[in-house]
Amino acid sequence: AQSVSQHNHHVILSEAASLELGCNYSYGGTVNLFWYVQYPGQHLQLLLKYFSGDPLVKGIKGFEAEFIKSKFSFNLRKPSVQWSDTAEYFCAVNGGGSYIPTFGRGTSLIVHP
Amino acid sequence: NAGVMQNPRHLVRRRGQEARLRCSPMKGHSHVYWYRQLPEEGLKFMVYLQKENIIDESGMPKERFSAEFPKEGPSILRIQQVVRGDSAAYFCASSPPIGGDFYEQYFGPGTRLTVT
Secondary structure: OOOEEOOOOEEEEEOOOOEEEOOEEOOOOOEEEEEEEEOOOOOEEEEEEEOOOOOEEEOHHHOEEEEEHHHOEEEEEEOOOOHHHOEEEEEEEEEOOOOOOEEOOOEEEEEEO | OOOOEEEOOEEEEOOOOOEEEEEEOOOOOOEEEEEEEOOOOOEEEEEEEEOOEEEEOOOOOOOOEEEEOOOOOOEEEEEOOOOHHHOEEEEEEEEOOOOOOOOOOEEOOOEEEEEO
């Protein structure tokens, strides 16, 4: 069974700091990878996704993620965070043609102005 | 293009009552997924449905929980005889037919169920 690990459960940053959130998965075959964001009181929205091609994926709001197959990782990055980035971030993985993504536990990001 | 719609947004039930949560997928989407989110936890998959078919219910408790996606109308997640442990946010997601962005899911705003 596939699993997804998000190592940082809570991250606190000041505005303009750089962000990197870790995501590792445990499936050896072809995968589809996603990062979702959940702003306070709102539903999940897709930040970015990787299906194939360039392993460096650009998403909305200045976010990017890099798929490193050898490390089974799909870390999320942003060079300079803003207060409005305060949210919960979820990594999700579809593997082996499964229709059901497995979600990580989530990382709560708080950005201080 | 309306997104995934869920209602009610908030639902309060007493122990022993029934809870019915509704989900209308995005237009053109034929696949619906239900998830449960507990505080400090990620989303836990419950059930995956296509029109009139349950494809995968491996994440749904065997008792008291049921789901349907009829030919007409929204998908319904039904919880009978609710208990306090059922209090959670329940999210619905939909995806397009197979091919294209099939693996990308679009989420609704969720229903927050509180059992008193």
